[in-house]
Amino acid sequence: MTATLPLHLLVFSSLLVLRPLAVNLSFNDDLLGLIVFKADVHDPDGRLASWDEDADDACGFAGVKCNPRSNRVVELDLDGFSLSGRLGRGLLQLECLRKLSLARNNLTGSVGSGFVGMRNLRTLDLSRNGLSGALPGDFFWQCGSLMSVSLSNNRFSGELPGSIGSCSMLASVNVSSNMFSGVLPDSLWSLSGLRSLDLSDNSFEGEIPESIKGMYNLRSIAFRKNRFSGKIPDGIGNCFLLRSVDLSENVFIGRIPDTIQRLAMCSYLNVRGNYLEGDIPDWINRMGRLEVLNLSGNRFTGRLPSSLGNLQSLQVLDLSRNRLSGSLPGSLSGCKNLSSVDFSDNSFSGDVASWIFSSKLSNGSLQMLKSLDMSSNFFTGQIPAVLWEMASSLLSLNLSNNSLTGSIPASIGNLKALNFLDLSINRLNGTIPPEIGQATSMREMRLPKNRLSGSIPSSIEACSALMTLILSENSLSDSIPIAISKLVNLQFVDLSFNNFTGVLPKQLGSLPRLLDFNISHNHLQGELPLGGLFNTISPFSVSDNPELCGAAVNRSCPGVLPKPIVLNPNSTDVSSGSLPETPDHKRIILSISALVAIGAAAAIVIGVIVITVLNLQVQSSASKSAAPLTFSAGDDFSFSPTSGADSGKLVMFSGEPEFSTGTHALLNKDGELGHGGFGTVYRAALRDGRSIAIKKLTVSSLVKSQEEFERVVKRLGKIRHSNLVALEGYYWTPSLQLLISEFVSGGNLCEHLHERSDGNVLSWNERFNITLGTAKGLALLHRMGIIHYNMKSSNVLIDSSGEPKVADFGLAGLLPMLDHYVLSGKIQSALGYMAPELACRTVKITEKCDVYGFGVLVLEIVTGKRPVEYMEDDVTVLCDMVRGAFEEGREEECVDRRLRDKLPIEEVRPVMKLGLICTSQVPSNRPDMVEVVNILELIRCPSSAGQGFSS
Structure with a gap:
């Protein structure tokens, strides 16, 4: 809420527009300019309390600095004052202002024309506010003295004004994290004095011109996360003083230009998430000062050059998500300052440790290593014990999805600082070493899909920070140790598909943070723990343990059997709780035949009672059979017109x-x-x-x-x-x-695709929106741990505005256990949508079953055909038909004939391909639904990210 100005200030504020009249005013321009500014903002913390309109000058105001000779305001620094409101024109009266910083406030609204038209202004910082709108074309009017401008972290939109080229003294420009768009003005590249240029996190587009070579004073450029395209210009190599180059997450193509090797002073080079290709150049070692090299998420191929090992200053090396191959050169051991290494998602092969343990390796050279990720490659061999001995500072180690063999070395206990360990999907054997308990900082331990055997060591109780423990799909055995119940930070545990036996420790029910505990497909027995997660545990998490009992498995536990009835023939007091015995301690136990006779008599009595009750129920049902089910307006939801009926x-x-x-x-x-x-x-x-x-x-x-x-x-x-x-x-x-x-009034998707007779056909835009909306709904269910189990077009409803709504989700959770045969019987109508693994009783049902059904749904939406169609002498399976057409280059023939002439094929083809990926026969090859949503959004807006979905 803005303050109310006195009359003379109101008059003054109106005169600000008429500047020539203000010269003759008898009061101080700076003072009144600041008071007018204060009246336009809200000051919740009272930081401007010292700004008094009755003061002689403004030099005593908080955040204000004056020239001691003239008493004119030269600096206004209100950084972090929590001010809100709009920028008024009062600040334009501060003619001698050199520095204006309003950063880290909550200012909103647009910025008017000529805002930096203060001839003496050198520094302008409006960053981290909520300012919005387009910058007027003359925003940089009369900016001849301006040296630094930051508009970052606001909501500015539109194009960058060409008037910026008149700021000949500019040394630093930061407009990052806004919504600017369009092509950069040519005048920008004429600012030869510019040292720092940050355009990141916007929607700028177009190519970077060769004229960038004239900006020879540049020390830092950040173009991250825009829509820049074309090749990286050769001219960038003329900016010899560059120390930091960030071109990540754009749409750059081609090779890394050879001229970049001239940037001998560059310590940071990041081109992540583009479409760059070719080999990693051998000349990379000429950039000897590189500390960070990130080439991830591109299309680089070939082997790594041995010259990488000459980058002795290198601390971060990220080559992940490319198409690199071959073994890792041993020369990499020369990079003795490496703290983070990521080779994941490539086609590297050979011994996993060859590069680390070359003959040139000097003792202790891994002491700087904090993070090592070599996952999803083709590495072989054993994990050498020396790795665990030397990399004592390691925080994260990921060697998953390779072909590693051998056992987990006992020296793992040396990794005292390790937070994250992932050795999943390898061929590791042997036992989990007891020394694992010495890795006391461990938060996540992932060892699934190996060949580990033996028991879980009780020493694991020392890993008190452990939050995630995944040991599924191994050959672990024996009982689950009580030590696990002492890990009070545990949230996710998966011990499924092993050979565990025995009874679950009751203390597991007391784990306070447990969110998921999967023990399915083992040989556990006895009663489930009570309390905590186990009171609401999913039947899926405990399935296929035939001797396990409790509510979650819908199997009651046997009670404590009474002791046999013992009669002492020498006793004279049969009512006594303790029967006296004869000196020879002889007892007579009731015979089996006597017990059978007693049981038979009891059964007859119970049978008579049951038959009587059933007869009464039949008579009651007959009397009510004519009454329809009704809603009553009373307190109960009644199904009888009579007040005496059950409700x-x-x-x-x-x-x-x-x-x-x-x-x-x-x-x-x-x-x-x-x-x-x-x-x-x-x-x-x-x-x-x-x-x-x-x-x-x-x-x-x-x-x-x-x-x-x-x-x-x-x-x-x-x-x-x-x-x-x-x-x-x-x-x-x-x-x-x-x-x-x-x-939902609009019917279901099946009706819209196959059963409409009115001639109305869903347009491609409508179909795409239905696909995306369905994916979003399914993704939310999966994030909440809910599997749909019955994904099909009749379970996608369309509302009056055309939005899809997924129905019938989570209903399988109402069944007492997730029995494959019961489940397949309930969803037999989903023929063609069912994932192939559902046919196998021993296969774990996961969200990937829904992904398969969604993939079929995608193909159904694009083709307009049902998942399975029966002809006179043939049966056509939609997935097979589309996949065959793709392999033969005939995919366009599969598109719904009612749409073919109206389709943007650049969207249709990748959508069809996405459907085929989702229907992969191997569940692990299917994406998760969050990835599906991201891919669909990228297909609709291909320039919104640097890494697209290949069509």
Whole structure:
């Protein structure tokens, strides 16, 4: 809220526009200019309390510095004053101002014309505010003295004004982290005195001109995360003084120009996330001062040049996500200052340690190494013990997804500082060494998909910082040690697909931060722990342990059996709790035949009672059979017109229900919308006329107890997303369960694609938006640990605005256990969408099953064909048809004929390819849904990132 100005200040503020009249004013221009500025801002912390309009001058104001001779304001530094509001014109009166810093405030609005038109201004810093709008064309008017300008971390948009070229004294320009766009003005490249240029995190586009060679005073350029394209200009090599070059995350193509080797003073070179190709040049060693070299996320090929080993100042080397091959040169051991190395996602081969342990290696040369990532290559050999002995400062080690053999060396205990260890997807054997307990800083330990055997060492309890422990898909055995229950920071544990036996330690139920504990596919037995996560653990996480019992596996645990009844024939007191014995201690135990007789008699009595109860129920059902299911307006959700009938429990997540008054047929054929593997859906109306959808579950015989049912449904009810159907409530009786959800009026995707007879065909834009929206909804479910299990076009609903909404998610969680046969029976209608691994009982069901179904859905959307189509003498499987067409270069023939002439093929082809990747037969080859969303957004806006999805 702005302050109210006195009359004379209001007059003055209006005269600011008429500058010639202000010369004759009797009061101080600087003082009144600052007071007008103060009136336009909000000062929540009272930092401008000293700014008094009755002061003789402004030199005593907070943040103000004056020239001692003239008492004119020369510096205004309000950095971090928490000011909000807009920039007024009062500051334009500070004619002698040399430095203006308003950084790290909350100022908003646009910046007017001629803002830096203060002839003496040398430094302007408006960074880290909320300023927005386009800069006016004359923003840099009369900026002859300006040496430094920072507009970073705001919301400025539009093009960079060409008037910047008139700032001939500029040495530093920072406009990073805004929304600027367009091609850079030619005048920018004429600023030969410029030393630092930061344009990063905007949407600038076009090519960098060769005229950059005239900016020979440049020390630093940052063009990161824009849309610059074309080749990196040769002229950049003429900027001999460059120390930092960041061209990352753009669309640069071609090779690294040879002229870059002239940048002998450069210590930072980053070209990550472009489309650069070719070999890594052998001349790289001429940039002897390089400390950071990042070539990741490009298309570089070939072997690494041995000259890399001459970069003795190199600290960070990132070559990940390229197409490099061959073995790593031993000369790399000469880079003795390396602290971070990333060779991941290439095609390197050979011994994993050859480069580290060359004959030239001097003792202790790995002491600087903090992070080493060699994952997803073709490295072989063993992990040498000397690695663990020498790299004592290592914080992160990732050797996953290679072909490493041998055992984990006991010297791993030397890595006292190690936070992250990933040795997954190799061929490691042997046991987990007890020395692992000496790595006390470990937070994540990932060893899945190896050939490890033996038990989990109890010494692991010393790793008190451990948050993630993944040991799945090995051959580990014995019981799960109680030591794990002492790791109070544990959040994620996966011990699935091993040979663990015995009983789970009860103390596991006390782990306070546990979010997931997967022990499926083992040989565990006994009762699940009580408390914590285990009260709500997913059946999936404990499945395939035949002798495990508890609510999660829907198997009751046997109670404590009573001791045999013992009669002492010499006792005279049969009512006594302790029966006296004869001196010879003889006892007579009831015979087996006697016990059988007693049991038979009890069974007969129970049978009579059961038959009587069933007869009564049949009579009751017959009397009520003519009554339709109804909503009543009373407190209960009733299914009988009589007050004496049973009523169930109704819960609405958004308050009390307002159903139609009077008896109202609810679940009848007139209101039926459709049916699927889990139940039939009906439409009903609330009192206010709003429609809702009600699913009558047909899995009642398999549904869990009321407590478990409500836990699952309430969790689903908390999920809210524009691309997910909202669950509004539920109804429960032991024999009937209903799910109440929002009604989506536009029908389902299957109808739009295959069953419309009105001639209306979904456009490509509509289809793409449906694909993207469905992916976003599914990605959210996966982030929350929910697998859909029934992904198909009839479960994608379309609302009135054309937005997709995924329905029927999480319903498999209502089943007592995730039995493959039960599950496949419930989703048999999803023929063609089912991932191939669902046919195998022993394969772990994961989110990748949903990804497969989504991939089929993508192909269905593009082609307009059903997943499986039956001809007279043939059956066509959509995935196989599209994949074959792609291999033969006929993919355009697969596109829905109703759309082919209207399609942007640059979008259609990569979308089809994405569908094929999602339907890979190998689950690990399928992307996750977050990656799918990113890819789709990149396909729609290919210039929004440097690394695109190859079509």
